[in-house]
Every structure is written in structure tokens, then in C-alpha cells.
Amino acid sequence: MDKFTEQPYILVVDDDQDNVKILESFLGSEGYKTDRAYTGQEALQKLETKSFDLILLDVMLPDTDGYQICKKLKSSPNHKEIPITFVSALDRIDDKLKSLNVGAEDFLSKPIDEQELLLKVRRQIHNKILLDKTRREKRELKSLGNIISINYYEKSLEEILDIITIETSLLLGSDRTSIFLRNGKFLVSKNAQGLSSEGPLIIPSDKGIAGHVATSGNYYMTNDTEKDEFFNKKTDKKTGYQTRRVICCPIFHKHKVIGVIQSLNKQDAYTDYDLEMLKRIADHTSNILIRFYTEKRLKESEQLYKNLMDGMNNALFTVDNDGKISYVNNSFTKLTGYIPDEIIRKDIKILFIPTDLHNINDLGDDIEKIQTQIISKDFDLFPVEISVRPFSIENKTGRIFTAIDMRDRIEIEKRQLEMQKMRSDFNSMIVHDLKNPLSIIMGFAEMLESQTIGELNQKQSDFVAKIVDSSEQLLKLTNEILEISKFESGKMPLKMQELDISDLINQIVQTQQLSFKKKDISFIED
Structure with missing residues (x-):
């Protein structure tokens, strides 16, 4: 009624x-x-x-x-x-x-x-x-408006439930209202409003009126707990409250009971109108709880993502579909000098010169890289390697930019070039210093070999011939060192050519015969 x-x-x-x-x-x-x-x-x-x-x-x-x-x-x-x-x-x-x-x-x-x-x-x-x-x-x-407009972004679960129960009690004229949420085999209320007991109220999910509603999924109302088959008098003993009238509704999500909302009274009888109001409040409570848990998971996911991104050595920032910067990590701040509050919601144009920005915008959805320059807070230009990839988190989409600071790499490459030049110069000097005495040795050896200064016996001729051959080999090696230096410095292209391995072995044997003889080593040619 x-x-x-x-x-x-x-x-x-x-x-x-x-x-x-x-x-x-x-x-x-x-x-x-x-x-x-x-x-x-x-x-x-x-x-x-x-x-x-x-x-x-x-x-x-x-x-x-x-x-x-x-x-x-x-x-x-x-x-x-x-x-x-x-x-x-x-x-x-x-x-x-x-x-x-x-x-x-x-x-x-x-x-x-x-x-x-x-x-x-x-x-x-x-x-x-x-x-x-x-x-x-x-x-x-007023009460429904207060419930519906709960700012669940900034409030804890306990604060949200407190607002709902207080407004429900005011609306129904109840002495107290509690929201019990399912937790395994129990119903737990952290906000048993109006109770003298401290701490959460925990009851089995199949006991009492709240348990009956949670198990059956049906609403329940009684104005005489003394004669009620489901009312659990032990709860009154635990809480110090003498319940006379109870009204209770399930809280559903996707056709499953996730909790119940229950109002109690000692005096005024509940009506069918009160029951309808509590049903509406239960529906709003379900929506609020789902939004709260969804937002909580999203915040936890975003925090985890942020922690991962902040731990990266490379600068990272995200840009939404409007070209506005939506997130920067710690390495970005170190690179550019911009703290998040100074750069968030700013246009990406602030970071690049127009011609480079055009090239960046041309990057596709696949992970691509481009070398460009980034503009710091102090308007300095830093060489960076930019890679871009799309992202989609919940209902947010955009692009993730990773910027690798190229200053150290460029400096290393510069030093490597300098070292190569120094080595090339050093090799050239060594070759020059070796060629001078080698030319003299070869000149005297050739004079002896031509017998212009006197005749040589066969044994002497053989020794002089070996001196000439070894000198020619040494000259060839010094020339090769010079060519290798030119190749490493990029001044000479690499040219591949065929090599007769038997000739190479004979040359080695000829140059090493004296050493073999001193060490009593015999070389057998097959």
C-alpha cells in the first residue's frame, strides 16, 4: 500500500x-x-x-x-x-x-x-x-540527486557507501541503512550506518534477511521481525540495535547479486512505496559501484603503465588524436626541461620545427623511426631519433612517441672517426718510416745480385736472392697496411680478387727457411 x-x-x-x-x-x-x-x-x-x-x-x-x-x-x-x-x-x-x-x-x-x-x-x-x-x-x-551525482573519482569506496546509506535513511525515514557486498561466502558491510559496533559487519551470505535476499535475488520487507522467519536476532545482539521493521533489496550486476542494501526501523512501518524507492536506490548503487571499480582498475592500469614509462631511459610522450600532448615520462622532462604541468595539453608543434614536424606526421601506424631535432624548454635544439606507434587504452587513442637522445651517439661516432683518422695517419707514418730503410736494403741486395761489384758463388747468390725476395714481401706488406688504413677510413673501396694459395705458401716457406733451419724443422712439400 x-x-x-x-x-x-x-x-x-x-x-x-x-x-x-x-x-x-x-x-x-x-x-x-x-x-x-x-x-x-x-x-x-x-x-x-x-x-x-x-x-x-x-x-x-x-x-x-x-x-x-x-x-x-x-x-x-x-x-x-x-x-x-x-x-x-x-x-x-x-x-x-x-x-x-x-x-x-x-x-x-x-x-x-x-x-x-x-x-x-x-x-x-x-x-x-x-x-x-x-x-x-x-x-x-534531493537524495537521489545526491546519490547519482557522487564524485566517485575522488572518493573512497567507504565514502561512497556512506553517502548512499545516509541519503537512503533520510529518504525512507530509517534509523539506519547498510550496504552489504558479497565477499565469497560472506556479506560484508564497512558502513553499517548507525551501529554502535566498531569495524566491518560480517554475516554469512545465507543467514538473516540480508542473506535471504542475496541468495534468492528477491526484495524483502517486514514490519514485524518478531514473527519473521528470516530475521536473525543474533545480529541485533551483536550490534546493540532492536530491529522491528526491515526492508531489503538486492544489488545486481549482469543478473548476478553483488550485494544488498538494507534499511531498518524501530517505529515507522515501511510501505510498498518505500520498497519501490529502495529498488531505485539499489539500481543506482549498482551503477555507481561498477563505475567506481571500473575507474579504480583504469587508474591502477594507468599507474602501472606510468610507472613502466617513467622507468624508461628514453624520453616518451603520448599525443592524442587532436595533436595534444597527453603524457610525458621523467626522461622526457630530463631531455627537454618541461615538467608535465607545463607541457600537458600543449600542441606537439611546440617540440619540433615545422619541416621536421611534417616528416613526423607522415609516419605511418607501424613502428617507424626518423632522425630529427627536438626543441627544449630553453629553445635549444637536440638531435633525437623518434619512433612512433599507435596506442589504444580503454576509450583513449593516440600515438606514443619515443625519443632517443642522439647527442652521446653522435659524439661517440665523432670520436670513432677521429680515432680512425689518427690510426690511418699513424699507419701511414709507420709505412713511410719502414719504406726508407727497406728501399736501401733492396737497393744493396739488387746490386749484389747483379754482381756489379764482384762475382758471387752459388751459395752467396742464393742468400742474396732470399734477401731480395724477403724485402719484396716486406714492401708488399707495408703497402697492404697502407691500403687497409685507407679502407677503414673510407678513402678506399674494398676490392676482392682471387688468390693462388700455393704461391702464398711458397712465399711463406722461402721467408721462413732460415728460422726452420735454426730450429731443425723440416718442411716437406707434398
């Missing part, structure tokens, strides 16, 4: 039992539910435990007057919205004005006219229902 279609509940306050019976008879004929109080104190006590839609209040009471009761109720946050109609034998204008001044909505004179009573009661009940509905709708909009 909707709260706004329930049987109106009216409190009759009068010390005259006959008047009370007459009023109850008139009201009962119209289907109104009534309760009675014979003193002001008794009326206040009933108001502490019950909710009424209208109070019919006598002015003259044995322990106080109705004006004092009216003033007290109108100053109470819990009771000020209940309409009050004075019913009194005092019918002077001053009495009626006084009743209105203390906050009463209407005044009835005794003896009671049934038609007048029912007309005024009907009007007051109608106004009360409309006002309650308007207030509740405003409260619903």
Missing part, C-alpha cells in the same frame, strides 16, 4: 470520554483510524511512538491546556508538520485567534456538528497528504 493511500490516522485528545466516543464514531464512519489520549502528557507519549495525520485537540485538559501542547508540537522538528484542529466549548473570537496564533490549522466549536467536523477533517487530511507528497518528492529528488 502506498503511503499516500493508507488509512488516515487521527489522534483525539480530550479528557471527556463521551466527547472522545462521539468524535471516534463520526470519524470511524468515514473510515478514519483513530487513537485517544485523555491528558496532554498521554498525547505527547503517543506522539513519540506513533505517526498521526491529524490531531483533534481540546483546549482544556487536566494537566495543561491545549495551547501549550500545540506550541510544543509546532516547535518540534518531528511533529510540526502534523495539522492540529482545536475542538473546544470556547467559541469566542479571541479563543479562535489564540488557537491560530499558536500554530493550529483550524478550530471547531462544541457541541460538534458531524458534517462540519468531517468537512474540516477531510480538508486537513487532504492538505496533509498533498504537503507530505510534495515534501517527500523534494526529499526524493
